Amino acid sequence: MKIIFTDNYRVQCIKCSKEHTVKQSQSFCTHCGHGFPLELQYTGHAGTFQLPGFMQNLSPLTESALIPLPRCSEKYNAQIYAKCEQELPTGSFKHRGSKTEVLTAIELGYSEIACASTGNMGVSLASICAKKRFPLTLFVPQATPQSKLAAAKKFGARIKYVDGTFSQCEREVSEYVRRTGAFLAGDYYLRAEGAKLVAGEIVSQLGHKVPDMIVVPCGVGTNAGAIMKGFDELVDARIVDKIPQLCVVQSDRCCPIIDSLELGVKMTASQTNTLCSATAVADPFDYVKVKKYIDRTEGIWTKVSDESVVLASKDLAEYESIDCELSGAMPVAALDKIQDKIANKTIVLVITGAGYKDIYIQEEALMKILSK
Ligand SMILES: [Zn+2]
Numbered sequence: 001m002k003i004i005f006t007d008n009y010r011v012q013c014i015k016c017s018k019e020h021t022v023k024q025s026q027s028f029c030t031h032c033g034h035g036f037p038l039e040l041q042y043t044g045h046a047g048t049f050q051l052p053g054f055m056q057n058l059s060p061l062t063e064s065a066l067i068p069l070p071r072c073s074e075k076y077n078a079q080i081y082a083k084c085e086q087e088l089p090t091g092s093f094k095h096r097g098s099k100t101e102v103l104t105a106i107e108l109g110y111s112e113i114a115c116a117s118t119g120n121m122g123v124s125l126a127s128i129c130a131k132k133r134f135p136l137t138l139f140v141p142q143a144t145p146q147s148k149l150a151a152a153k154k155f156g157a158r159i160k161y162v163d164g165t166f167s168q169c170e171r172e173v174s175e176y177v178r179r180t181g182a183f184l185a186g187d188y189y190l191r192a193e194g195a196k197l198v199a200g201e202i203v204s205q206l207g208h209k210v211p212d213m214i215v216v217p218c219g220v221g222t223n224a225g226a227i228m229k230g231f232d233e234l235v236d237a238r239i240v241d242k243i244p245q246l247c248v249v250q251s252d253r254c255c256p257i258i259d260s261l262e263l264g265v266k267m268t269a270s271q272t273n274t275l276c277s278a279t280a281v282a283d284p285f286d287y288v289k290v291k292k293y294i295d296r297t298e299g300i301w302t303k304v305s306d307e308s309v310v311l312a313s314k315d316l317a318e319y320e321s322i323d324c325e326l327s328g329a330m331p332v333a334a335l336d337k338i339q340d341k342i343a344n345k346t347i348v349l350v351i352t353g354a355g356y357k358d359i360y361i362q363e364e365a366l367m368k369i370l371s372k
Contacts (some may be wrong), residue, residue, distance in 0.1 A: 001048060001049055001201070003050070003051055004047075006042065006051070006053060008044040008050075009042050009043065010040055010041055011041075011189060012091040013038055014029075014037055014039050015074060017326055021188070022054075023108065023230060026186075026188050026189075026197060028184070028185055034285075035285050038344045039289070040192070040193055045237055046237060047216075048239065049196075051100070051193055053060060054103075054107040054191070058194075062314060064198075065087060065207070066084070067320075069082055072320070076259050076343070077343045078346070079346045080321055080346050080347045082320070082343075086325070086355070087354075088356035091123075092120040092352060092354065093223060094124040095128075097222075098124040098127075098128050098194070100190050101191055101194070106134060106324075112183065113182060114182040114185070115137075116138075116139045116140075118141060118144045119277065121187075122138045122157065123155070124158065126152040126255070127155050135160045137159075138157050138168075140169060140170070141165060142162060153291065163259075168184075173186075191226070192225065192229060196229045198230060198350075199227055199229075202214075205235060208232075208240075209346070210244055211346045211348040212230065212244060213245040213246075213342065213348070215335075216249065217270055218279060218282035218290065219278060220281050220284050223291070224246060224348070228289075243293075243296070243297060245298065246294055247301065247334065248261070249275035249301070249303075250301070251280070251304060252271045252303040255303050256281070256360065260291070261290075261294060266288075269281075270282075271295070275326050275361060278327035278352065279330065280326065281290060281371065300338060300341060307328055307348045307365075307367035310365045313329035316332050316351075317328055318353065323354065324352075325357040328351045330350035335349075
């Protein structure tokens with residue numbers, strides 16, 4: 001879908017509506033503080049996707065395939081598709097947002113990017129920074145498995161080990177950025193501008209049709225919020241006339257977004273001990289954006305067990321020929337739980353990452369289940 005680059009935008013706090021510039025903050029409201037994210041909004045309706053003028057070198061973009069899943073479709077009496085984000089460079093949907101972040105940093109004259117990450121985001125940033133010959137520093141917990149960092153190191157990222165959790169890494173990277181003037185990358189509003197483009201791809205690939213429901217695994221909530229923002233902007237541009245119903249999937253071992261939706265106040269998770277590691281986030285600061293679209297689309301949510309996800313991932317590979325990481329198989333595992341709500345509908349499952357990322361963890365977990 002065509003993209004128009006425009007200067008008719010503003011960066012606003014979702015709570016107090018205070019306007020910011022990219023230089024002032026790449027993450028949270030400078031007035032309300034941590035936990036109150038910013039959002040990029042457009043003031044004109046251009047008839048297609050709009051992105052800020054400083055992202056004008058974004059093209060060409062890599063698209064991912066939308067594949068029908070005949071076995072799932074027959075089993076659940078629905079038209080079910082997989083949006084294969086594991087096909088993107090470095091094997092995850094993070095590529096979309098990393099590209100917008102790196103380009104922004106370059107166009108606005110920054111000399112370094114810093115990011116707290118333990119996995120997919122760090123590797124995708126590292127690969128794009130390598131291409132642009134741009135310095136990247138990743139803040140990672142000391143306990144991060146070497147295998148997860150190997151590719152980021154290979155692309156030339158500088159690694160700073162932090163004695164603590166991911167939250168501690170986020171605090172240290174914020175301090176580092178304040179001190180050095182580096183560009184802060186992460187699950188923030190510039191990343192969402194890249195991630196939203198998947199909505200246009202889905203509409204094109206379905207022959208100019210909006211699916212009835214989109215099923216998204218959630219950690220921070222940035223991707224779900226961004227995909228729905230994409231559909232919303234297509235409605236604003238009068239390209240389509242509705243947005244899909246949102247279905248949020250989280251692990252039953254780490255589900256602060258679902259807890260928050262059920263209790264009506266934002267919760268944090270007390271533990272993040274799930275095999276679906278890409279969604280293991282204790283403090284989902286984009287909860288507000290997810291809730292907005294759950295409310296607007298009469299959205300639904302469901303929790304899945306690690307065991308059901310391991311089996312769903314194996315089935316997806318064996319019967320539909322798609323190899324994804326465990327977090328990416330969560331929407332497939334969710335189908336059993338939501339089957340009474342999907343009959344005769346068009347459903348898109350967002351498959352977020354590639355199987356090679358946790359293939360040995362999957363194999364070990366599957367052996368354990370089969371030996372029971
Ligand atoms: Zn604010």
